[in-house]
Amino acid sequence: MAKRSETAARLDDAARAGWLYYVAGRTQDEIAAAMGISRQSAQRLVSLAVAERLIKVRLDHPIAACLELASQLRRKFGLKHVEVVPSDSGSSATVGIAEAAAAEIERWLKRAEPIVLAVGTGRTLKAAVDQLPAIECPNHRIVSLTGNIAPDGSAAYYNVIFSMADAVKARHYPMPLPVLVTSAEERELLHGQQLVRSTLDMSAQADVTFVGIGELGIDGPLCVDGFLEKDEMMELMRGGAVGEICGWIFDVDGRLLDNPINERVASAPIPSRDTSMVIGLAKGKRKFKAIRAAIVGQQINALITDEETAEFLLRN
Amino acid sequence: MAKRSETAARLDDAARAGWLYYVAGRTQDEIAAAMGISRQSAQRLVSLAVAERLIKVRLDHPIAACLELASQLRRKFGLKHVEVVPSDSGSSATVGIAEAAAAEIERWLKRAEPIVLAVGTGRTLKAAVDQLPAIECPNHRIVSLTGNIAPDGSAAYYNVIFSMADAVKARHYPMPLPVLVTSAEERELLHGQQLVRSTLDMSAQADVTFVGIGELGIDGPLCVDGFLEKDEMMELMRGGAVGEICGWIFDVDGRLLDNPINERVASAPIPSRDTSMVIGLAKGKRKFKAIRAAIVGQQINALITDEETAEFLLRN
DNA sequence: TCGTTTATTGAGTAATTGCCCATGAGCGAA
DNA sequence: TTCGCTCATGGGCAATTACTCAATAAACGA
Numbered sequence: 108m109a110k111r112s113e114t115a116a117r118l119d120d121a122a123r124a125g126w127l128y129y130v131a132g133r134t135q136d137e138i139a140a141a142m143g144i145s146r147q148s149a150q151r152l153v154s155l156a157v158a159e160r161l162i163k164v165r166l167d168h169p170i171a172a173c174l175e176l177a178s179q180l181r182r183k184f185g186l187k188h189v190e191v192v193p194s195d196s197g198s199s200a201t202v203g204i205a206e207a208a209a210a211e212i213e214r215w216l217k218r219a220e221p222i223v224l225a226v227g228t229g230r231t232l233k234a235a236v237d238q239l240p241a242i243e244c245p246n247h248r249i250v251s252l253t254g255n256i257a258p259d260g261s262a263a264y265y266n267v268i269f270s271m272a273d274a275v276k277a278r279h280y281p282m283p284l285p286v287l288v289t290s291a292e293e294r295e296l297l298h299g300q301q302l303v304r305s306t307l308d309m310s311a312q313a314d315v316t317f318v319g320i321g322e323l324g325i326d327g328p329l330c331v332d333g334f335l336e337k338d339e340m341m342e343l344m345r346g347g348a349v350g351e352i353c354g355w356i357f358d359v360d361g362r363l364l365d366n367p368i369n370e371r372v373a374s375a376p377i378p379s380r381d382t383s384m385v386i387g388l389a390k391g392k393r394k395f396k397a398i399r400a401a402i403v404g405q406q407i408n409a410l411i412t413d414e415e416t417a418e419f420l421l422r423n
Numbered sequence: 424m425a426k427r428s429e430t431a432a433r434l435d436d437a438a439r440a441g442w443l444y445y446v447a448g449r450t451q452d453e454i455a456a457a458m459g460i461s462r463q464s465a466q467r468l469v470s471l472a473v474a475e476r477l478i479k480v481r482l483d484h485p486i487a488a489c490l491e492l493a494s495q496l497r498r499k500f501g502l503k504h505v506e507v508v509p510s511d512s513g514s515s516a517t518v519g520i521a522e523a524a525a526a527e528i529e530r531w532l533k534r535a536e537p538i539v540l541a542v543g544t545g546r547t548l549k550a551a552v553d554q555l556p557a558i559e560c561p562n563h564r565i566v567s568l569t570g571n572i573a574p575d576g577s578a579a580y581y582n583v584i585f586s587m588a589d590a591v592k593a594r595h596y597p598m599p600l601p602v603l604v605t606s607a608e609e610r611e612l613l614h615g616q617q618l619v620r621s622t623l624d625m626s627a628q629a630d631v632t633f634v635g636i637g638e639l640g641i642d643g644p645l646c647v648d649g650f651l652e653k654d655e656m657m658e659l660m661r662g663g664a665v666g667e668i669c670g671w672i673f674d675v676d677g678r679l680l681d682n683p684i685n686e687r688v689a690s691a692p693i694p695s696r697d698t699s700m701v702i703g704l705a706k707g708k709r710k711f712k713a714i715r716a717a718i719v720g721q722q723i724n725a726l727i728t729d730e731e732t733a734e735f736l737l738r739n
Numbered sequence: 740t741c742g743t744t745t746a747t748t749g750a751g752t753a754a755t756t757g758c759c760c761a762t763g764a765g766c767g768a769a
Numbered sequence: 770t771t772c773g774c775t776c777a778t779g780g781g782c783a784a785t786t787a788c789t790c791a792a793t794a795a796a797c798g799a
Contacts, residue, residue, distance in 0.1 A: 122484035129480045130487075131494065134785065143530030147749055150786065161484045164445040168438035168477040193439055195447040195457075202447050240483040450755065463779055466756065744797070755786065762778080769772080 118159060124149055125156030160237060165210060176417040180410065183421060184402050187384055188409035191417045194390075201234035208317065208388050208411050209238035215315050216275060221246040222314040225378055227353040228253045228265050228286075229319025229328060231388045236267045239274040247277045250310045252318070253353045253374040254284035265332065280306045284373040286354055287334055291370040298373070310375040313383045318407065320389035321351045322397040329354070335368070343368060350397025352377060352387070352406055359396065361404010380408045390416045399423060433468075434475060440465055441472030445480075485509055492733040496726065499737060500718050503700055504725035507733045510706075520547055524633065524704050524727050525554035531631050532591060537562040538630040541694055543669040544569045544581045544602075545635020545644060547704045552586045559592040566626045568634070569669045569690040570600035581648065596622045600689045602670055603650055607686040614689070626691040629699045634723065636705035637667045638713040645670070651684070659684060666713025668693060668703070668722055675712065677720010696724045706732045715739060 120142070127138045139149035156162050173191040180189045190211065192203040212235065215224055224247060226232060251268040272279045284303060288294045297303055321328045323344055329335045329351060335343070346366055347358040353374040356364050363369060377385060387407035389398050392415075399420055401407050412420075436458070443454045455465035472478050481487070489507040496505045506527065508519035528551065531540055540563060542548060567584040588595045600619060604610045613619055637644045639660055645651045645667060651659070662682055663674040669690040672680050679685060693701060703723035705714050708731075715736060717723050728736075 118484070119486055122482060122486040123490065125484075126482050126487055126490045130482060130490070136785080143526075143533055145749060146786090148747090150788095151747090154787080156482075161482055163481050163483055165479045165481075166438055166442045166446060166472075166477055167479050168434065168441075168472075168475075170438050170442070171432075171435050193442050193447075195443055195449065203442075206446055240481070452755080461779055462756090463758095464777085466758095467777090470757080740799100742797105742799085745795085747794075748792085750791090751789085753786100753788075755784100757782100757784070759780105759782085761780090764775105764777085766775085767773095769770100 117155070118161070121152045121156040121159060122161050124152035125162045128153045128156075129162055163238065163240060165206060173414060173417075176414060176421065179421055180417055186402070186407075186409055188386065189417075190411045192411070192413050194413045194415040201231045203413055204231055204388050204390055204411055205234035205238050208232070208235035208386075211386065211411065212236070212239060212317060213242065216242050216244045216247055216277070219246075221248070223248045223250060223309060223312050225250050225252050225310050225313035225316040225375075225383070226267050226271065227251075227316070227318030227374075228267060229321060229388075230265060232317055232319045233265050233267050233270060235317070235388065236270045236274070239271065241274055241276075243276040245277060248280065248309065249275065249277050250280040250306060250313065250375075251282045252310055252316070252377070253282060254286045255281045256283070256285040265328075280309060282306055282373075282375065286373060287368070287371045288373045289371065294371065294373050307375050311378055313378040316378050316383050316385040318352045318377065318385065318387055320387045320394060320397050320401050320407070322394045323348050323350060323356070324393070326393070327351075339368070349400050350394070352401060355406075357400055357404055357406060359400050361400040361402070361406050363406075377406060380405050384409050386411060388412075392419075395419050395423075433471070434477070437468045437472040437475065438477050440468035441478050444469045444472075445478055489730060489733075492730060492737065495737055496733055502718070502723075502725055504702065505733075506727045508727070508729050510730040510732075519729055520704055520706055520727055521550035521554050524548070524551035524702075527702065527727065528552070528555060528633060529558065532558050532560045532563060532593070535562075537564070539564045539566060539625060539628050541566050541568050541626050541629035541632040541691075541699070542583050542587065543567075543632070543634030543690075544583060545637060545704070546581060547706075548633055548635045549581050549583050549586060551633070551704060552583045552590070555587065555590040557590055557592075561593060563593045564596065564625065565591065565593050566596040566622060566629065566691075567598045568626055568632070568693070569598060570602045571597045572599070572601040581644075596625060598622055598689075598691065602689060603684070603687045604689045605687065610687065610689050623691050627694055629694040632694045632699050632701045634668045634693065634701065634703055636703045636710060636713050636717050636723070638710045639664050639666060639672070640709070642709070643667075655684065665716050666710070668717060671722075673716055673720055673722060675716050677716040677718070677722050679722075693722060696721050700725050702727060704728075708735075711735050711739075 124138050127133045135149045135153060136146050139146040170193060173193060177189040177191045180186060190207050192207050195202060215222060249271060255266040268279055268281050284297055288297060298307060325337050325340055330340050343356060346364060348356045348364055349359050350357055354372040356369050358364055385407045386409040387401055388411050390413040398416060440454050443449045451465045451469060452462050455462040489509060493505040493507040496502060506523050508523045531538060565587060567582060569582060571582040584595055584597050600613055604613060614623060641653050641656055646653060646656050659672060662680060664672045664680055665675050666673055670688040672685050674680055701723045702725040703717055704727045706729040
């Protein structure tokens with residue numbers, strides 16, 4: 108208990124230091140003097156505030172080039188919504204997209220009328236959810252499309268609904284299932300359970316859905332996270348698979364494949380693109396093919412990506 | 424026309440640079456390289472983005488609201504220092520303030536150069552002092568503004584300097600006087616004593632002063648602690664009194680009243696607000712008027728309070 | 740209780756940033 | 770064309786910040 112309150116006190120200090128630094132514009136020296144600590148400690152607190160994501164930065168300006176790309180993408184593929192953020196080749200995979208997606212999630216959650224918001228899985232989505240500020244929206248319901256049990260039986264790390272529950276006060280509905288089950292029959296059985304059934308029904312009514320788009324390959328998330336073995340992956344790719352959303356594997360035209368793996372996917376079906384806004388989050392060269400396939404196959408009807416990817420999609 | 428689009432293009436670049444700097448976390452050198460400009464130009468763009476408020480920073484922590492309130496109070500009343508702690512309606516009167524005040528006292532006592540720290544009286548101040556850790560600071564002097572003899576002749580409970588002496592190893596100077604004497608003449612006599620004289624002189628040189636702010640009324644500290652009878656209190660309030668600091672009674676404009684009670688107060692005068700940081704500690708609905716009066720009348724020039732009180736002060 | 744380990748601190752130092760100023764390009768007026 | 774003005778530019782430097790490392794303190798386990 109003492110431990111927790113100490114940590115909390117430290118975060119309090121970090122918040123204070125971060126506020127003084129970023130909002131009040133003081134130097135770390137001044138903060139140190141004001142808080143009665145050394146300059147180094149002040150620096151540490153400021154950087155802690157950033158690391159703990161207490162400090163949220165957002166850019167409030169439509170960059171013309173990005174807007175233009177977004178508009179072209181929307182037209183070319185008939186998408187409902189497109190957001191393009193500046194590319195930054197050097198930085199990690201999720202920078203930019205995560206912030207933009209968090210802002211979009213926030214916009215939905217701030218609506219007055221009750222909505223059902225569905226989330227998939229993936230690193231990008233996790234990063235986006237980590238950017239969310241604390242929001243109270245008891246009217247909304249948040250439902251996970253994918254199971255929260257990893258191959259080794261633990262709770263899956265990238266099951267984002269739990270991270271979301273930390274920040275957002277709303278009713279959350281996780282999916283108490285593994286991501287992949289052993290057979291189509293087992294899936295039927297599990298999906299028949301009352302609790303699972305009602306969660307599946309709710310996900311089908313989602314007003315908006317946020318999903319990551321995964322590429323295939325031995326470096327792709329399905330392999331890295333241990334859902335598939337290398338040889339299974341190779342087999343899939345020989346069968347024409349190029350990407351996945353919530354584990355649902357599709358080919359270069361975005362059609363869900365009729366193969367043994369997809370029969371074992373226990374995730375909810377992606378909500379209808381006619382009634383739900385299904386927003387895909389993805390960027391990067393390795394995902395180009397998967398993103399393109401998801402769009403043309405209408406697995407998604409909205410997209411948040413970066414300039415580089417947007418340009419690729421427009422060229423191809 | 425060209426002018427407008429040039430400006431827009433510049434803002435666009437600023438937005439891009441600001442994005443790369445704040446969101447992607449790149450250095451200005453890297454931004455310069457990526458955008459094909461000099462580092463100085465990149466710096467200018469980043470600072471333009473800030474100046475044009477394209478970059479919005481926000482702190483996602485409960486402390487943020489408190490800091491914001493503190494900053495507004497400081498500005499509105501020209502205070503030297505304000506600290507606002509989260510309100511917690513459920514808890515007792517001093518929770519939060521006491522911890523914050525203790526931290527502030529500690530900061531002063533940790534200074535290297537010798538200081539004179541003056542303390543008043545009151546439950547809040549007592550609670551704050553009880554929060555102090557053991558500190559050794561032989562260079563500092565701690566002086567009490569108020570007498571340590573209660574109406575019944577015993578040592579007054581809320582004379583905080585003794586509690587302070589338990590925790591803090593420094594030279595302490597209590598005030599060997601009653602809080603109220605029987606007449607102005609007696610006060611003159613007592614204040615003329617060598618020992619009292621030198622303590623009074625020292626208090627006038629205080630670098631920092633911590634005082635509680637008391638409200639009047641038959642439930643207020645002056646009555647509860649037996650310094651004043653109910654009818655004296657009623658008389659005072661009819662005369663416009665709304666609050667007191669160290670027994671010094673002031674009206675709604677924070678002016679010390681010219682009445683028989685104030686003539687009998689044996690406390691040291693509140694140290695000069697020009698040369699001393701005089702920090703008032705108080706919160707709560709019952710004290711609103713007294714706190715406000717103390718601030719506008721410049722009886723204090725710094726404040727530690729809670730959110731609820733801060734909001735009241737900003738509204739009124 | 741003692742040794743071991745881990746976390747925290749401040750000093751030192753390298754990296755980064757903010758600011759001033761000289762330079763020169765662009766542009767309008769004489 | 771030339772002068773004078775404005776303003777963006779980049780060099781240089783001082784201020785500020787980030788990082789490394791060794792010392793110290795605290796926590797932990799035997």
